[in-house]
Amino acid sequence: MSRKDLRSHPREDIGQELVWAEINLAHLKHNLRQLRRIVDRKTGILAIVKADAYGHGMVRVAKTLEKNGVRFFGVANIHEAMELRKVCPGASILVLGCPHPKQAPLYIKNNIIPTISCREDALPFEKLLAANLARSGFPVHVKIDTGMGRLGIWHKQAPQLIRELADCKHLSIQGVYTHFANADHREKKRTLKQIQYFQYLLKVLKQLKVKPRYVHAANSIGLVRFKKTHLNLVRPGLLLYGINPTGGPLPLRLKPVMILKTRVALIKEVETGRSISYGSTYKTKGRTKIAVLPIGYSHGYRVGFSNKTQVVIQGRRYPVVGRVTMDQTLVDLGPKTSVRRWDEVFLIGGGISANELAGHISSIPYEIVCSIHSRIPRF
Ligand SMILES: Cc1ncc(COP(=O)(O)O)c(C=O)c1O
Missing domain, CATH: 3.20.20.10 (Alanine racemase)
Structure with a gap:
């Protein structure tokens, strides 16, 4: 079956997907x-x-x-x-x-x-x-x-x-x-x-x-x-x-149709002063745990998000640190965390809107959702 055939699936089939969108x-x-x-x-x-x-x-x-x-x-x-x-x-x-x-x-x-x-x-x-x-x-x-x-x-x-x-x-x-x-x-x-x-x-x-x-x-x-x-x-x-074109007040109550998710693929303990990702644009300020997320700009998660956006895991926000790479993005979990390997991660949804992501890169929410690559399965 081609990837395209896999794109629209029942929710129960999410199984062990590492990056996926849920369409409500x-x-x-x-x-x-x-x-x-x-x-x-x-x-x-x-x-x-x-x-x-x-x-x-x-x-x-x-x-x-x-x-x-x-x-x-x-x-x-x-x-x-x-x-x-x-x-x-x-x-x-x-x-x-x-x-x-x-x-x-x-x-x-x-x-x-x-x-x-x-x-x-x-x-x-x-x-x-x-x-x-x-x-x-x-x-x-x-x-x-x-x-x-x-x-x-x-x-x-x-x-x-x-x-x-x-x-x-x-x-x-x-x-x-x-x-x-x-x-x-x-x-x-x-x-x-x-x-x-x-x-x-x-x-x-x-x-x-x-x-x-x-x-x-x-x-x-x-x-x-x-x-x-x-x-x-x-x-x-x-x-x-379900996306507000301006982010300002609207006379209707919208519900976002898309949620974009990934999983924590790896957690690493690192020391103070360790540099993270290409260009070493982030240095850890203390001992901490870094989560590796298997999503990057090839999926539509933009380089411009580097050191700016946040993700949500177990209902809490964590910062994206270092440069977003082609297939991987890094998140600082802090030294004490209950986050576990393979936990689900909200990239859009869970309180993070396409408008919020767009704001970080002087873009518009249209561009954020249209950029989510077609190879990401939709459930
Ligand atoms: C000609 C035309 N009409 C309508 C629309 C829908 O716009 P919106 O998504 O802002 O409702 C578009 C979107 O680009 C368009 O090009």
Whole structure:
């Protein structure tokens, strides 16, 4: 059996794993319920499950969400979309990234919705559908740049593109969407400007008699902070995984879906003044016990955590000392400790959040969970 096959396992099988993630699908359902409490009943949920559901395992996450009423998913590329299509045959799947012209047949064959940012994105679809005498109405979503400066057509040029797309007989503009650049900022001005641009465009579309079934804008923090961004579809990612995008107060109670654990692989007694790990960046201040944890940067436990983060063993916090290496990390247990070899260690969970880890390396919680390597089994 390949490692990939081992990735999603029942909890009882943790056995003697040395590094693993526990994915709590009950917490995922809880977070979905919490989200529904703040979103209008008429507004749909497009769950973002790209990057292997932010490291949580796309297949199990999507199946759970689908069982709980989610019918629409967002992924990063056609490969993720095709993997998802195998397990959610009836779901709508939107690819948020650009379609390569040669991927058009895969989109059409698997009924995957592309994001269109310009005319050239649409033409391969139109041509292929026309050549195959396909039915009309292949759904596309048009991305509008209202200030993110990434994908999408600049909002002022969008009416022209949309008119051209409306002339493509085989395509149907099922959705029009934008994405916020600053929804997490204390200062709301920039997001309000983006909303204003988008709403103005929607008015223009009405005048052009273009009526997309879905109009959407809100990511997790957008939907929490700006009610008027809900429109008729919201696109949460991080909130579903129970992680607070900003670390600030939220109007919902989230439960983290992922716990990352390892075990104490070795305990060594060392004297005062002993240096620890590459570069000797830590010297013991007295006699102490050092625990070796079999996780390192190759698993996604970052070098930047060296001498900064803590882990939790038997409910107590201990500091990570010395440089985190490729496969091993060291922890100072102090001279008197009840910690034993093979004890479980919380790296995320047990009171340590992805936000806390991100704070140590000037990063964001998204990067922490997405970095947890796919070779770590998920239970
Ligand atoms: C276009 C788009 N929509 C929605 C999301 C979900 O964002 P969040 O995880 O902050 O909810 C993302 C994530 O990067 C995105 O790129």
